[in-house]
Amino acid sequence: MPEPAPGRPRGPLSELTLARVRELIREPEAVFWVFIFxxxxxxxxxxxxxxxxxxPLPVAVVAGSRADAxxxxxxxxxxLKPRSLGEAEARQALARGQVVLVVSAGDPPTYAYDPTQPxxxxxxxxxxxxxxxxxxxxxxxxxxxxxMTEPGTRYVDFLVPGLLGMNLMGTGMWGIGFSLVVxxxxxLLKRLVASPARRSHILGAQLLSRLIFLVPEAGALxxxxxxxxxxxxxxxxxxxVGVALLGALAFSGLGLLTAARPRTIEGASGxxxxxxxxxxxxxxxxxxxxxxxxxxxxxxxxxPLTALNNALRAVMLEGAGLTPLLPxxxxxxxxxxxxxxxxxxVFRWQ
Amino acid sequence: xxxxxxxxxxxxxxxxxxxxxxxVVAVAGLDLEVVRGECFGMxxxxxxxxxxxxEIFEGLRPPDAGEVEVLGDRWRGxxxxxxxxxxxxxxxxxxxxxxxxxxVLSLFRSFYPRGMAIEEALALVALxxxxxxxxxxxxxxxxxxxxxACALIGDPELLFLDEPTTGLDPQSRRQTWEIVEGLKAxxxxxxxxxxxxxxxxxxxxxxxxxxxxxAIALGTPRELVASLGAEHVVEFTVGDxxxxxxxxEVLAALPSVEGVACEGGRWRLTVREVxxxxxxxxxxxxxxxxxxxxxxxxxxSLEDVFMSLTGRRLRDA
Numbered sequence: 010m011p012e013p014a015p016g017r018p019r020g021p022l023s024e025l026t027l028a029r030v031r032e033l034i035r036e037p038e039a040v041f042w043v044f045i046f047x048x049x050x051x052x053x054x055x056x057x058x059x060x061x062x063x064x065p066l067p068v069a070v071v072a073g074s075r076a077d078a079x080x081x082x083x084x085x086x087x088x089l090k091p092r093s094l095g096e097a098e099a100r101q102a103l104a105r106g107q108v109v110l111v112v113s114a115g116d117p118p119t120y121a122y123d124p125t126q127p128x129x130x131x132x133x134x135x136x137x138x139x140x141x142x143x144x145x146x147x148x149x150x151x152x153x154x155x156x157m158t159e160p161g162t163r164y165v166d167f168l169v170p171g172l173l174g175m176n177l178m179g180t181g182m183w184g185i186g187f188s189l190v191v192x193x194x195x196x197l198l199k200r201l202v203a204s205p206a207r208r209s210h211i212l213g214a215q216l217l218s219r220l221i222f223l224v225p226e227a228g229a230l231x232x233x234x235x236x237x238x239x240x241x242x243x244x245x246x247x248x249x250v251g252v253a254l255l256g257a258l259a260f261s262g263l264g265l266l267t268a269a270r271p272r273t274i275e276g277a278s279g280x281x282x283x284x285x286x287x288x289x290x291x292x293x294x295x296x297x298x299x300x301x302x303x304x305x306x307x308x309x310x311x312x313p314l315t316a317l318n319n320a321l322r323a324v325m326l327e328g329a330g331l332t333p334l335l336p337x338x339x340x341x342x343x344x345x346x347x348x349x350x351x352x353x354x355v356f357r358w359q
Numbered sequence: 360x361x362x363x364x365x366x367x368x369x370x371x372x373x374x375x376x377x378x379x380x381x382x383v384v385a386v387a388g389l390d391l392e393v394v395r396g397e398c399f400g401m402x403x404x405x406x407x408x409x410x411x412x413x414e415i416f417e418g419l420r421p422p423d424a425g426e427v428e429v430l431g432d433r434w435r436g437x438x439x440x441x442x443x444x445x446x447x448x449x450x451x452x453x454x455x456x457x458x459x460x461x462x463v464l465s466l467f468r469s470f471y472p473r474g475m476a477i478e479e480a481l482a483l484v485a486l487x488x489x490x491x492x493x494x495x496x497x498x499x500x501x502x503x504x505x506x507x508a509c510a511l512i513g514d515p516e517l518l519f520l521d522e523p524t525t526g527l528d529p530q531s532r533r534q535t536w537e538i539v540e541g542l543k544a545x546x547x548x549x550x551x552x553x554x555x556x557x558x559x560x561x562x563x564x565x566x567x568x569x570x571x572x573x574a575i576a577l578g579t580p581r582e583l584v585a586s587l588g589a590e591h592v593v594e595f596t597v598g599d600x601x602x603x604x605x606x607x608e609v610l611a612a613l614p615s616v617e618g619v620a621c622e623g624g625r626w627r628l629t630v631r632e633v634x635x636x637x638x639x640x641x642x643x644x645x646x647x648x649x650x651x652x653x654x655x656x657x658x659x660s661l662e663d664v665f666m667s668l669t670g671r672r673l674r675d676a
Contacts, residue, residue, distance in 0.1 A: 024469040028458060035457040035493075195453025203417050203449065205442035205513070206470045359419065 021206055025214030029188065030221055043184075043222065047176040047230045054172075055165040055238050065090040066109050066132040069099040073114030082143035083112075089135055110136060166241065169234040170321035171294035173227060177253060178288060178314050180226060181260025182281050185215045186268035190277040199359035212353070216261045223257045243328030252324060252334065252341075256317040259341040262348035263313070269352045288314040313344040369428070370395045370517050370548040371416060376425035378411050378572075385411040387572035389425070393517075393550055398543050400563030401552040402661060404673050408572035409552035410450060413521050416550070417447050430516055443471055446515030448506050450522050456495035460486055460505055463494065464512055471513030484508040484538055500531025507538060518542065520551040524558060536561060554673055556661035568665055575668050583664045589617040592663050593628040593636060595654040597644065604647035613639040618667060629659065629667070 019027070033039050067090045070079050076093050083091035094102060099111045103121060110132040113119040120136065122129040142148070192198045201211055231249075234240040242249060267284055271277040291301065292314035301309050309315055320337040323329035371393040378386040386408045393399040401409045414420045416427060418434040418441065427434065432441050454463050464477045481487045484504040489497060497505065503523065510518060520539070524532040532555075539562050542549060553559055559566045560580045568576040568583070576583055584590070597605050602624070610619045610628060615636040618629035630636035633656050644651055665673045 019465075019469055021469045024466045028455065028462065028466050031462065032455050032457045191453075192455075196449050196451055197453055197455070199419065200447070200449050200452040200509075203419055203442070203445075203447040204467060204470045204509075205439050207439065208437065 022210045022214060022217070025206070025210055026217040026221070029214055029218035032188070033184070033218070033222065039184075043176075043180050043226050044229050047172055047226075048233045051165075051169055051172050051230060051234060051238065054168055063088065066128055066135065067092070067107060068110045068112065068132050068136055069094045069102055069108040070112045071096050071099050071114040075116060075118075076114065078143070079112060079118070079140060082139050083136060086135055086139045089132065089139065112136060112140075165234075165238050166326055167297075167322070168295065169230070169238065169240045170325050171318050173230055173253070174256065174292070174314055174318040174321055175289070175294045176226065176230065177223070177256045177317065178260045178285060180222065181219055181257055182264040182267065182285060184219055184222070185261050185264030186277050186281055187274070189215065189265070189268040190271055190274055193272060193357065193359070194274070196359070202358045208353075208356075208358070212265060212356075215265065216258065219257055219261045220254065223253060227253050240325070242325050244324035244330070248331060248334070249321070249324045252317070252320045252338065255338055255341045255345070256313075256321075259313045259317070259345035259348075262345040262352065265352040265356075266348040269356045272357070288312050291315065293318050311340070313341055316340040316344075368395045369393065370397075370430060371399075371550060372426075372428045373412075373416070374426045376412065376415060376427065377423045378408075378415060378420065379423050384572055386415070386422070389569075389572065389574060391567055391574060391577075393548065394565075395516075395548050396546045397564040398539070398549040398551065398562055400559040400566040401550070401569055402554070402556060402559040402563075402566050402665070402673070403552075403569030404554055404665075404671070407554075407569040409554075409569055410521055411572075412569075413519055413550070413552055417445070417519055418442070443513060444516045446510035446513060446518040448510040448518075448520045448523060450525065452506050452509075454494045454502070454505065454509075457493055459491050459493055460497070461490045463505060464508055467509040468512045474513040475511065477512075480508040480512045483511060483541070485534065498531070500527050500534060503527060503531065503535065504538070507535070511542075515547075517548045517550065520549060522552055522554070524553070524555065532558075556665070556673055560661055566661065568661070568668065570665075570669050576664060580661060583661060584659050587618065587629050587659050587663060587667055589615075589629040589631045590659050591630045591633045591636075591656055592659050593630055593633065593640065593654070593656045594625060595640075595651040596625050597649040597651055602649070605644065605649055609643060609647075610640070613643060615639070620666065620670070622666075622670070625653075627663075627666070629663065 033043075065088050068083065070076050070083065070091055070093050072093050072095055080091050080093055083089050092108075096114070099108070100121075102108045103111050109126060109129045110120055110122040113121065118140070120133050122133050124130060189198070192201075198211070202208065231242070235242060263284060267280045268277055271280060291298065291305075291309045292312050294314075298306075298309050298315055316337040320334045320341075323334060323337075369392050371391070373389060373391050376386050376389040377384070389408070389412055401412065403409050411420065415422045416429060418429070418438045421434075429441060430444055434441065458466075460481070461477055464480055468474055468477060468480075475483075478487070481490050484507050486501065486504055486508065489501060494502065494505070507520070507523065510520070523539070524535050527535065536558065539549060539551070543562070551562065563580060565577070565579055566583060567574040576586070578586070605626070607619050607621070610616060610626065613628070613636060615631045616628050617631060620627045628636065628640070637656070641651065662673055665671070
């Protein structure tokens with residue numbers, strides 16, 4: 010019976026990797042979350058935040074002897090939409106957000122507005138300028154205007170690299186963590202360890218299969234973004250691939266670490282959310298990390314997803330080269346390497 | 360005239376094996392030797408320490424004390440060289456649902472430098488027709504056979520089967536038995552654990568009876584049954600009214616009776632010859648105004664050996 014096996018084309022690492030790839034492509038849900046979901050999200054958000062001509066700001070003029078003159082002065086402004094209301098009505102409309110500013114009946118008028126609202130502040134400037142001009146003030150000069158609405162500066166351009174980073178995090182963590190915990194729960198890890206499979210091959214196959222999926226997964230989102238949404242890729246495509254690869258490895262390491270101990274899916278889910286939720290919030294997926302106070306910046310900037318998103322945006326939107334990205338890439342590599350080493354040390358095989 | 364018998368080579372040897380989990384002693388000083396070419400059974404109730412002992416043999420757990428030698432080698436490092444010579448079937452392994460049977464086998468085959476062809480392993484466990492089916496729709500018995508095939512694919516010198524038929528329906532169990540018998544016919548060394556005495560009796564050349572982490576008896580199934588001193592068991596109960604009159608002394612004095620035990624009002628007599636013991640028993644009972652109910656006799660089995668050693672049954676011990 011013992012005979013040199015005929016047709017034994019693949020080594021253990023390829024077989025283990027292939028097994029992971031087969032599992033994933035035969036799981037329709039996985040295909041949806043990995044490939045379809047990020048595209049759907051980009052499409053929906055791109056639609057919601059699509060570039061539109063700015064809406065005129067609704068303002069109220071309280072009825073009185075000067076109301077008509079003021080209304081006509083404000084109506085001449087394209088970015089204002091004035092209407093005349095009674096005193097009480099005007100207050101109510103302001104409170105409800107139906108108007109962003111109320112011009113009182115008095116002379117000189119009083120502007121009632123909420124200074125924490127950007128729209129209110131903008132309305133105050135526009136209303137004041139229009140009324141002053143109507144009252145006889147003349148402008149010292151007329152400035153030129155350049156309107157920035159070309160691709161690369163829109164919200165959707167900011168969003169796509171963030172979504173790409175978020176997707177790399179999600180699939181890296183879930184893809185690896187989930188499959189390892191399932192294998193541990195079903196005694197498959199133990200069975201593999203009892204067989205002459207190398208532990209480094211068992212875990213290495215997880216990383217390899219992640220990298221294989223990175224290509225269609227990042228590719229699908231980028232193609233959609235570039236062709237349909239017109240999001241630019243200004244830097245080198247090779248560098249973009251390199252950054253994405255490094256990001257995928259960093260999150261694969263983290264996935265391995267979070268799945269190193271838990272025996273149940275529930276346990277693993279808890280840890281993964283603990284790791285991922287802060288990055289969803291702080292890592293600049295949907296809005297810039299500059300919004301967080303300076304005191305928090307060291308924490309925010311140390312997160313791997315922040316580094317990945319910054320690097321992706323720099324390559325795609327600013328056309329950055331390798332040198333300015335080195336700090337981010339080093340941070341990603343450090344996250345990946347440290348979590349991988351720690352994961353190997355504490356890994357529970359059975 | 361004497362034929363020189365070659366000293367049997369040992370496939371596995373353990374001495375003074377101890378494993379504790381906190382206060383619980385799972386294995387309490389186990390000594391065993393498995394000879395090459397034999398099918399060795401570890402028979403015992405759940406919690407007897409069978410699985411713990413086997414997992415120590417398989418190099419999956421370190422013992423707290425004692426020595427283990429597998430195929431003349433000891434466990435150290437990742438033990439890869441030794442693992443290539445072993446086949447391991449765990450009590451339960453959940454293979455990835457979405458993989459096909461052939462793919463699972465090809466995966467396990469890739470771990471061994473030499474071994475069987477996929478088709479050969481499929482044929483051995485009668486799964487040829489399921490070769491291209493995914494794991495998920497397989498029945499429990501088919502999954503167990505796939506697991507067996509994965510353990511066999513490296514053509515192991517020593518095969519560990521931990522409760523290979525637990526949870527299977529009778530037909531699947533018989534099918535598994537046939538596969539193991541096929542291995543025996545090829546002089547494979549097999550160590551199996553079970554809590555089914557029929558399984559141990561049918562498959563094993565030698566059996567160690569385990570209880571509370573120790574081997575309490577060791578021998579061929581025939582030797583173990585013979586150690587009872589009689590080949591048959593007579594079981595009966597008597598109606599409540601006359602029960603006090605039926606005592607151990609009375610029963611032990613009956614012709615051909617070798618042993619008497621009582622468990623929950625049910626008497627068990629170990630007897631040499633049924634045709635002599637039963638008439639004597641009926642007469643003795645009639646004399647005391649007792650009517651036997653549920654009178655039954657059977658050939659003594661390993662179950663009876665376990666009962667006579669521990670006073671408990673295997674299944675619900």
